[in-house]
Amino acid sequence: MSKILLxxxxxxxxxxxxxxxxEGNHRLTALARGTEAFAPGATAVxxxxxxxxxxAKVEKDDWxxxxxxxxxxEFAREALGRLGGTARNWVFVSSCSAYADQSEPGADETARVLNPLAVDDRHAEPDYGRAKSTCEELSRRVRDGRVLVVRxxxxxxPGDPSGRSSYWPLRFAESRDPVLVPADPDSRQSVQILDVRDLAAFILDAGLAGLHGFANAVGAQHTLGQALGMARDAAAAVAPTEAPAPAHTLAEYDLARMEGDRVNPWAGPRSLPLVLPADPEFAGFARRSDARALSMGLRRRSLRETFEDIVRAGDGTGTASLRSGLAAEEETALLLR
Ligand SMILES: NC(=O)c1ccc[n+]([C@@H]2O[C@H](COP(=O)([O-])OP(=O)(O)OC[C@H]3O[C@@H](n4cnc5c(N)ncnc54)[C@H](OP(=O)(O)O)[C@@H]3O)[C@@H](O)[C@H]2O)c1
Structure with a gap:
């Protein structure tokens, strides 16, 4: 049993x-303001x-x-100052957004990161990548390299608050027909989704094992067409036998129309989730090397399994409450144009 501070x-x-x-019988303390509930059983600070x-309540412990x-x-610096000298192992959860360049397919952990911010700059949304890069740099420096930076x-x-991974499986689980899908989805589109449960297991296992360095924690690479096919199959597989999933008609939507129709790529309202912007700047997006994380022990369930669990957890609630995707009336209007 290990003592873990989150x-x-x-x-x-x-x-x-x-x-x-x-579940692994570790002692888990979590420190946050509590704007949402802590997990049951966690020691909440x-x-x-x-x-x-x-x-104050956590700095005397041996973690x-x-x-x-x-x-x-600022938070990263303060925590490292208070706890970084004594904690046995340290994992900083960064992001692939810390990379300076998203245009090179297959780029590994040696790729350049964004220039760190001056530490006292408050994290602002547009600077998320730079803020992560700054936290990485601070962690490496204070821990003298004894840190695992997971990107x-x-x-x-299931439970994805952004709705990016949930939209397509939940859309195929709905009875509304036809389903608007990207035309030619394999043309320039790649998908790398890592299941949150596999990411958590990797962080815990590699962190407790004292592994150091950098690791891209990314899902297996698929084309968008493959991902959509898996979303469709997952919806069909999970549907109860008394109410089988509808055999949807697919209405192909030319992605060149997106700008004119004010349909957003990637995420958010009025979007086609997982569809990348056409810009060559994103040619390496969702195509990052996963070799290092796999060599460090990352284990991944299939995307189809993740999608099935999303449909199960959605329990017939559909896409209406998601933060990403097309609302039913938006989809219908686009199909009528
Ligand atoms: N979603 C993705 O696809 C994606 C991709 C790449 C990387 N990431 C990274 O993965 C991680 C996701 O973490 P998460 O899902 O647990 O959500 P999160 O929203 O990123 O977690 C932030 C945590 O910090 C706490 N916090 C924020 N301000 C605080 C304050 N002033 N004092 C104390 N605690 C504070 C929040 O709790 P309270 O609000 O309760 O204080 C919350 O528990 C993040 O590091 C994110 O950057 C996510």
Whole structure:
């Protein structure tokens, strides 16, 4: 049994990490303000990391592993100052957004990262990648290299708060017909979704094993067409026998229309989730090398399995409440144009 401190714990990954650590019979303490619930069984330390005494309740302990989820360099610096000298192992959860260039397919962990910010800059949304790069740099420096920097690509799975991984399987589980799908989805489109449960297991296992260095934590690479096919198959497989999934007609939508129709790529309202912008700048997006993480022990379930679990967890609720995708009326209007 190890003593693990999670800096975070109320978000999606944080709760998944907490659950998994507790299932593994570790002692799990999570520190956050508590804007959402902590995982049941976690020892919750409610603290605002902007406050001077934020770490008072945790800084005297001997931690086998600290897992840091922040994107705020000030928070990363303070936590490293208070805990970084004594914690046995440290994982910083960064992001593939920390990379300076998203245009090179197959790029590995040696690729250049964005220039770090001045540490006192408050993390602002457009600077997410630079903020992560800054936290990476601070972690490496204070820990003298004894840190595992995990760079997830797109995280997916049941409960995805962004809706990016859920839209397509849940859309195929709905009865509305036809389904608007990208035409020629394999042309320039790649998908790498890592299941949040596999990411959490990797962070815990590699972190507790004391592995150091950098690792892209990305899903297996698929074309968008393959991913859509798996979403469709998953919806059919999960549908109850008394109400089988509808045999949808696919209405192919020319992606060249997106700008004129004000349909967003990738994520958010009025979007086609997982569809990348046409810009060559994104030619390496969702095509990152996964070799290092696999050699460090990352194990991945299939994307089809992730999609099936999304449909099961959705329990017939459909796409209406997702933060990404087309609303039913938007889809219908686009199909009528
Ligand atoms: N989703 C993706 O596809 C993706 C891709 C790449 C990387 N990532 C990274 O993966 C991680 C996801 O973590 P997550 O799902 O658990 O959600 P998150 O929202 O990124 O977690 C942030 C945590 O920090 C806590 N926090 C924020 N401000 C705080 C403050 N002032 N004081 C104390 N705690 C504070 C939040 O809790 P409270 O609000 O309760 O304080 C929350 O538990 C992040 O590191 C993210 O950058 C995500």
């Amino acid at each position: 800096l975070g714990g109320t978000g999606w990954l944080g709760k998944t990490l907490s659950r998994l650590a507790l 409610v603290a605002d990391r902007a406050a001077p005494d934020a770490y 086998d592993l600290v897992i840091e989820l922040t994107s705020t360099p 997830p690509g797109l995280i997916g799975g």
